Amino acid sequence: MGSSQQNDSSSNHEEEADILQAMHLASISSLPFTLKVVVDLGLLEIIAKAADTPPGTVSIADIVSKLPTNNPNAHSIVDRMLKLLATHSILTCNQITGQDGLTQRSYGLSSVGKYFLQNKDGVSFVPMLRILLEKYVVECWKFLKDVTLEGGFSCKKAFGKHLFELLADDDDMSECFNRLMSIDTTFTMNQVLKNYKGFEGVSQVVDVGGGVGTNLKLIVSKHPQIRGINFDLPQVIKDAIPCPGVEHIAGDMFMEIPKAEVIFFKWVLHDWGDDQCLKLLKVCYDALPKNGKNVSVEAIIPEVPETDIISKTILERDIVLFQFFQVLKRGPNKSSRH
Ligand SMILES: C[S@@+](CC[C@H](N)C(=O)[O-])C[C@H]1O[C@@H](n2cnc3c(N)ncnc32)[C@H](O)[C@@H]1O
Structure with a gap:
């Protein structure tokens, strides 16, 4: 009885993992399109410049302040895109608490993300x-x-x-x-x-x-x-x-x-x-x-x-x-x- 319950639970886990993997594959096209927009907006350069000084990450508010926009929603759109890149290890992400006690995310460039920025020979992917x-x-x-x-x-x-x-x-x-x-x-x-x-x-x-x-x-x-x-x-x-x-x-x-x-x-x-x-x-x-x-x-x-x-x-x-x-x-x- 115990062993049949264990079998049921492990096959449930496997099924769940399979469903998640299938969902992930069905929506994977979001990644290249988002990455292209992030590159086109110059967000990786902004993050990389900030990464030169400790703590090596930059808050979402600072990132958006460098964009030529007055769109009040830009903060939320950019944050959404960068979160997606962070989950694919293109960026790193931390939660930081400001002096006002409010938390926001900050982003840094990962060791993979740097290949989407021109290196010293002017090359990137x-x-x-x-x-x-x-x-x-x-x-x-x-x-x-x-x-x-x-x-x-x-x-x-x-x-x-x-x-x-x-x-x-x-x-x-x-x-x-x-x-x-x-x-x-x-x-x-x-x-x-x-x-x-x-x-x-x-x-x-x-x-x-x-x-x-x-x-x-x-x-x-x-x-x-x-x-x-x-x-x-x-x-x-x-x-x-x-x-x-x-x-x-x-x-x-x-x-x-x-x-x-x-x-x-x-x-x-x-x-x-x-x-x-x-x-x-x-x-x-x-x-x-x-x-x-x-x-x-x-x-x-x-x-x-x-x-x-x-x-x-x-x-x-x-x-x-x-x-x-x-x-x-x-x-x-x-x-x-x-
Ligand atoms: C996939 S690219 C590879 C380029 C280069 N070998 C590299 O590794 O970056 C294929 C190359 O073959 C060249 N090519 C295609 N047909 C050709 C032909 N009939 N005569 C000479 N080169 C040709 C293309 O112009 C192109 O530069």
Whole structure:
């Protein structure tokens, strides 16, 4: 009897936890939208500035006093948004009691929240957050159901083109996309270069689909003996960053790429299906000397999804990429191709 009561109570707890998790998932979209508004209002900068002086947090009244508003409700709206960010550990939150005896919340920037503020290199995850809430991405989501049932891919259904064709016609979005790639790349390549030793002793690297040249800038600054060629489409190369030791060349990688000892790709193969990748790798093969090598940095899609943060992040990005390129992904095991 006792044990059946215990079983009932633990299954009640499990059911309650499941219901709460489902409720949480159903309302999770509040988070990115709120975070974007908080960023757009400059609230993280206000909080970060205050965090430089003890106690490292700033009261909601002080935060709102820095906003250009007379709205009597601003205090309550801002407090609501910041509480949500605090529950996701983007901010810290304390209750403080003023000299008047009234309590109010005060907020500080957490160790995660600081990645939504520009660091000393001018990079943060804000461009990524923004672009995923931008018109092109939001519009594509509306077509995923049709794509699932009827085939095709969202970007083509929504705009009649794939992403790189869209960007060729939209300078603002192209610049935004290139900046986003450059920032994401800075975080990732700094980690890659800490661990990867394959650039030691190398004298030439061509970065194919290298964007504005951020990969090579980081590679060459760590390995100054390397002469780099950053290769991308003309609409991207026009915004490339001048960098000593790096030459920028525009072209179409499916036609011909500059010859070099190492051909480097980062997040390029994931944009294309098997046939296109094969075509690209043949072009690379022709551009490599006898002992040359191809180095590619890509996220590996897990065969069986785990619930850890790496798998979640990879799969969240994968579904967005799919909408732009309709690539049916390869996992680590070639036979698992869907
Ligand atoms: C996902 S981005 C990756 C950018 C860069 N490798 C990085 O890691 O930041 C893919 C890049 O491939 C470039 N690309 C697409 N089609 C191309 C083509 N036919 N020839 C050369 N580059 C191309 C895009 O312009 C874009 O910069």
